[in-house]
Amino acid sequence: MRYQKILVTGGAGFIGANFVRYLLKHDQKVEITVLDKLTYAGNLDNIADLSTERLHVVVGDICDAPLVDQLVQTVDVVMNFAAESHNDNSLADPRPFLDTNIIGTYTLLEAVRKYRVFYHHVSTDEVFGDLPIDSTATFQEESRYQPSSPYSATKAGSDHLVRAWIRSFGIQATISNSSNNYGPYQYVEKLIPRTIATVMSDEKPQVFGSGKQVRDWLHVTDHVRGLLAVLERGKSGQTYLFSANCQLSNLAVVQKIMDQLGQDPSNISHVADRPGHDQRYALDASRTMAALDWHPVFTDFDAGLEETIAWYQTHQNWWQKAHSIVEVKYLQEGRR
Ligand code: NAD
Ligand code: TDX
Numbered sequence: 143m144r145y146q147k148i149l150v151t152g153g154a155g156f157i158g159a160n161f162v163r164y165l166l167k168h169d170q171k172v173e174i175t176v177l178d179k180l181t182y183a184g185n186l187d188n189i190a191d192l193s194t195e196r197l198h199v200v201v202g203d204i205c206d207a208p209l210v211d212q213l214v215q216t217v218d219v220v221m222n223f224a225a226e227s228h229n230d231n232s233l234a235d236p237r238p239f240l241d242t243n244i245i246g247t248y249t250l251l252e253a254v255r256k257y258r259v260f261y262h263h264v265s266t267d268e269v270f271g272d273l274p275i276d277s278t279a280t281f282q283e284e285s286r287y288q289p290s291s292p293y294s295a296t297k298a299g300s301d302h303l304v305r306a307w308i309r310s311f312g313i314q315a316t317i318s319n320s321s322n323n324y325g326p327y328q329y330v331e332k333l334i335p336r337t338i339a340t341v342m343s344d345e346k347p348q349v350f351g352s353g354k355q356v357r358d359w360l361h362v363t364d365h366v367r368g369l370l371a372v373l374e375r376g377k378s379g380q381t382y383l384f385s386a387n388c389q390l391s392n393l394a395v396v397q398k399i400m401d402q403l404g405q406d407p408s409n410i411s412h413v414a415d416r417p418g419h420d421q422r423y424a425l426d427a428s429r430t431m432a433a434l435d436w437h438p439v440f441t442d443f444d445a446g447l448e449e450t451i452a453w454y455q456t457h458q459n460w461w462q463k464a465h466s467i468v469e470v471k472y473l474q475e476g477r478r
Contacts, residue, residue, distance in 0.1 A: 152224030351415030
């Protein structure tokens with residue numbers, strides 16, 4: 143590993159925790175400091191069983207400049223996973239997205255500029271907007287930014303800040319834009335874990351609108367492996383795209399889950415559509431694969447899904463309370 147001391151912001155969330163778990167297991171020297179605010183989506187249980195010698199946890203906010211300054215000066219690289227990450231929440235209350243995704247990124251950038259520390263920005267394919275459902279078009283590294291939701295607009299804004307800090311201040315940084323992730327430790331507000339938790343609770347899964355919208359699914363472990371390839375071989379100023387080229391309609395995903403859980407796949411509720419709902423995401427990751435020598439290993443979605451469902455079946459205590467909270471929230475917002 144090119145770096146020995148890493149600050150992982152958002153390391154108690156879904157992708158951040160998977161990153162911390164994978165890295166500590168596969169690298170015997172690395173020292174990780176997690177900075178996490180522990181919002182509703184952050185859970186220290188996600189990393190609680192890991193060795194504490196090489197893992198330090200700081201509960202705090204990436205918008206807290208003195209704290210960020212103090213932590214950044216002790217590391218070689220910052221991996222920024224911290225974000226408000228759920229589109230539906232950004233429609234109900236955009237403000238926290240501006241704070242964490244924009245001001246938080248700005249705060250980290252100022253600290254890495256001061257201490258000349260490498261910065262990697264974890265971002266999303268949603269910055270490019272969407273594609274028509276029936277097309278075969280894909281997004282590339284240089285595709286135009288055209289975000290649709292408050293969430294994706296703040297992620298797009300944060301990507302722009304990173305590029306501006308590279309060009310104007312000469313910081314060393316990379317950006318990656320990933321397609322939709324799935325796997326263990328994902329909070330039950332997102333489509334796959336929400337549907338698993340709902341079906342396991344003998345309720346009907348909720349499909350927004352027609353369910354014909356398409357998402358491009360990537361197993362979180364493949365995303366984590368890609369991020370480590372960026373740390374090993376990435377070049378400052380570059381953008382990397384992560385996708386396993388696995389495009390499926392939401393309806394197909396929900397039906398696969400129901401099928402695997404032994405339920406009638408037609409027993410679903412079509413609820414009000416998400417306002418401004420992005421129709422289709424598809425990333426062309428071929429240039430990143432060649433540049434980083436990274437290739438997804440979870441290429442069988444049904445097998446990855448089966449493994450994910452098994453994880454939720456054996457971790458019911460992990461999600462049961464959160465499931466109730468999420469469902470009450472959707473109900474209060476008139477979204478179920
Ligand atoms: P998540 O919501 O599961 O986790 C986010 C984590 O950040 C939580 O632990 C939370 O407590 C923490 N956090 C939030 N605000 C903070 C703040 N102000 N200071 C410190 N910590 C804070 O999100 P995720 O799905 O793991 O996503 C991680 C990153 O990957 C995000 O930047 C997201 O935009 C990006 N991304 C996610 C996906 C996906 O499918 N989940 C796909 C592409 C990109
Ligand atoms: O219950 C649901 N029913 C439903 O039909 C939920 C929760 C979602 N959906 C639809 C909306 C989307 O078309 O499923 C699709 C996936 O929804 P989410 O899981 O909310 O993900 P999405 O909005 O696509 O964004 C995700 O991928 C990109 C992550 O939440 C982002 O953080 C990431 O940047």
